[in-house]
Amino acid sequence: MAPVKYMDALTEALREEMQRDDRVFLLGEDIRVSNLGITAGLVEEFGTERVVDTPIHENALVGVAMGAALEGMRPVVEIMFSDFALLAADQIVNQASQWRYMTQGQYEVPLVIRMPTGGGFAYGLHHSQCTETHFFQTPGLPIAMPSTPADAKGLLKTAIRSNDPVLFLEHMLLCLQNEESEVPDGDHLVPFGEASVRREGSDVTVVAFGAMVNQALIAAETLAEQGVSVEVVDPRTIVPLDAETIFTSVAKTNRLVIIEESRTRGGLGAELAAQAAAGDNFFLLDAPIERVAAPNIPVPSTSHLEQAYLPDAGKLIEAINRTLA
């Protein structure tokens, strides 16, 4: 175990997988220089053949990566901001995620689409969105959103070894934080579809992923001082979704709050609320479900407006208290 920053954990995962497998290569816009620094230094180690700078054209980027994947390579594409993934929606939603199904297993598409994501920097409408829920409905497209350095490394390595396309969202706040935390030594892999209970508690279940996990832990710590015991469950991948761990927790706490940075409408909170109202889950709740998410508006550019827009620990505490009222 060694303390590692979130961003360095991502870089380590890329380096280790490139060392392990010649078929792994990177492509993206300005990845040699690297906007955030995640891919910085890799070109010196692996050369321009495996760290490929490309023209600006996201749909083409994913298309190229897909074509390489169909030929047996294992490309890792970087989309500079997850907002730009919508420019590549055709290749992601219609092509990469469906080729294996379309050809009934003749082809696999081992392709990772990494994308820095999220707000907090007042970058405005087109450099701040969490776009995972835009892709949430896509069949055949696992979506990972790590919240810790250990998961950043373990999930990315799993994604690269997967034989299917993976959408991989790296929150920029986490990328740029200096805090370090323990990452297991050796070939650390985190399986998809297995939630992690970040903090155990008995009064209320909070589901949080990505950068919202830290907000949930802050809220839980604050409420603990008031005698409220909050359990924080991080699904880590929203596709596949470990509903079993989430509803096992709800069976214990009988209260469910979901926090997510993307918008309220049609997000993971909406999905979990629907699941909570269906079947046997219907009998688990003692209080109405609360959803804490961004409002259904574009991301404002000015920082105080953005802070009003973003969900955070304060808004989460209010929601938790409503379930306990």
Place this chain on the structure above:
Amino acid sequence: MSAEVLMPKVGMSTSEIVLNEWLVSSGDEVVEDQVIATVESEKTVVEVEAVCDGFIDIRLDEGEEARPGELIAVIVESAEAARDARGTAPGSSAAAAPARAPRTVSTAVAAEPDVVSDDRVVMLEGAPRVVATPAAQRLAEQHGIDLSTVDATGPRGRVTKADVERAVAGAVAGPAPGPDRDLQRNLHREMLRARALDEGHMRFIRRGRCESMSHPATGQEAISAGITAALEPEDILYPTFRGFGDYLGRGTDMNALVAELMGRRTGINRGVGGVHLGDRTHNTHGVSGCLGANLTMAVGSAQAIKMRGELRAVMVHVGEGAFNTPDSHAMMNMAAIWGLPLVIIVANNQVVEFSYHDVHFPPDAEGVGSRAGYYRIPNKRLDGNDVELVYRETRDAVGWAREGNGPVLLELVTCRIAGHYDADPLSYIDDGLVEEWRARDPISRYEAALIQRGTMDAGAIETAREAARAEVDTAFKLALEDEPADVGYLFENLAETAVL
């Protein structure tokens, strides 16, 4: 009626043009529009047609050269006159009508300048014309033999060691002949199979027995037959969604293909993928229903091949409509930046879905392939209804790409003489255009050439037509007897880690 037959202009060449081959002999009877000769300059071959009915009097022998506009033959009213006229000085034939340039239908010189314009043809400068086996290359080098002078008899036009040995022995002379007869018959057969499948597919749709949609390639079969014949099995093809000739030409099983169209479990995609076909066994990587989505995939496959140092080419075949999507520029840009082994085939069939060209292209635009010029990608605009021309030019282009010279583009001009899909009455283009191109049907046109050369007689051609129809009928009969796709398939072959 009599007339002079003049050497046509070929491409941008103003110098001597070689008379490649006479397809008729002096004294033979010819009919208007009959292809009577091929001429060649700067790697572009053009067919020369008779300009009227009559009897041919040849004035320029095979292998000789003439400038554009010079007399190469005269067509006179009787066989006697044709023979008597022999020896008359070129250009002074008393029997000849005023000079009239011959009508040509291929490559650089077009029947209609607004359809195929010679100034849009860009030559493959330095393109390797000769593909030779390694043994042949070494032997040629040892004996100082120029491979371009050697008669190639190997598969797909390759110069073999035996060819070079014959050249060394001085046994080879004269201009290269057409492709070998097996190849001629193959090109013919693949065009027939493609058309028979489109017709069979539409027949079963009309009969209410087939749910998949047909996007016929009627009139465009020379392209699929020619380009697939030019590929080696290890080359990769991203096929066009129009017609199934690309798949058949690469070896996809007719029965599995038809079963897929019929939604049966023996279908190549088990009846789930439908017309969105992929056939990994034959390196035919599949076609998207979203036009243009294959363009950049082809770049990625070519990138993979280059990274691994493999001597293979990637081909992507699209229509001019798909080529009008912005990803075509991304494709050309990245293929040029990275120097990838990519062959871009644009079948320009003059209609895009349910509208004519004037909806999609500016009024003075001639073709789309010249867009590659900005990217310094060699490109040619050719007659896409001439199956041998398509084959030859594609073979050269594939060789060029495979051997590391970077991407290349061929725009193949043709016309779709059927609707966008089975129920489309093709109401948006002039009947005249359809009739004009029906007259240039690539199959009947090639059959005339095959008969003239003696490759096949009328009986053999009818047998081939029957065989293609029978193969399709059998495939549909088998598909009808096959089990429908299993409902259990619905939840298989999704991303392995995804939870439903």
